[in-house]
Amino acid sequence: MYNSFEELKKDCEECRRCGLCETRHNVVVGVGNPEADVLFIGEGPGENEDIQGEPFVGRAGKLLDKMLNAVDLDRNKNIYIANIVKCRPPQNRDPKPEEQEQCIDWLRNQVRLIKPQIIVCLGRISAQKLIDPNLKITKEHGSFIEKGKFLMMPMFHPAAILRNPNQKPEAFEDFLKLRDKIKEICPDTYK
Numbered sequence: 001m002y003n004s005f006e007e008l009k010k011d012c013e014e015c016r017r018c019g020l021c022e023t024r025h026n027v028v029v030g031v032g033n034p035e036a037d038v039l040f041i042g043e044g045p046g047e048n049e050d051i052q053g054e055p056f057v058g059r060a061g062k063l064l065d066k067m068l069n070a071v072d073l074d075r076n077k078n079i080y081i082a083n084i085v086k087c088r089p090p091q092n093r094d095p096k097p098e099e100q101e102q103c104i105d106w107l108r109n110q111v112r113l114i115k116p117q118i119i120v121c122l123g124r125i126s127a128q129k130l131i132d133p134n135l136k137i138t139k140e141h142g143s144f145i146e147k148g149k150f151l152m153m154p155m156f157h158p159a160a161i162l163r164n165p166n167q168k169p170e171a172f173e174d175f176l177k178l179r180d181k182i183k184e185i186c187p188d189t190y191k
């Protein structure tokens with residue numbers, strides 16, 4: 001249990017719980033407002049994130065920022081962004097189940113400190129780990145699923161949208177639904 005983000009960040013940056021620590025350049029803990037009501041969770045850092053130490057700073061990240069900004073969300077202001085695993089899997093392979101398992105405690109501690117109301121899962125890996133191991137993102141993206149104290153929403157991963165630009169209109173609809181829900185349950189996000 002942590003009382004502050006600084007303590008958590010310091011320990012997380014020294015983590016050696018799985019093999020990913022051998023090849024990483026930076027531990028990508030997260031970015032944003034630690035008091036946000038809305039938390040976005042991706043899969044894991046890619047090459048750019050590993051180098052810069054911040055989530056979603058590559059091409060997919062630029063697209064994510066664009067969609068966020070279209071609904072007045074901003075990584076430096078009113079949301080927080082983290083990943084399931086904090087260190088880059090080599091060659092950007094999917095993080096292995098055991099790597100996810102070793103890492104998930106950092107995310108749990110982040111969630112305890114942030115206390116978000118809405119958690120958006122970006123992509124299959126995040127949605128299956130946090131919502132339902134059998135979740136089909138193509139079917140359930142854009143829906144709200146109540147889980148404990150949180151309202152969870154699976155969304156397409158921005159990298160998937162880059163590979164499949166025909167998903168863009170649907171992805172954008174999901175952001176509009178998210179905006180409406182934020183206005184309904186945590187309007188201070190927009191103050």
Ligand code: URA
Pocket residue numbers: 042043044045046049054055056057060061083159
């Ligand atoms: N993809 C992710 O899932 N997370 C990142 O931080 C970058 C790319």
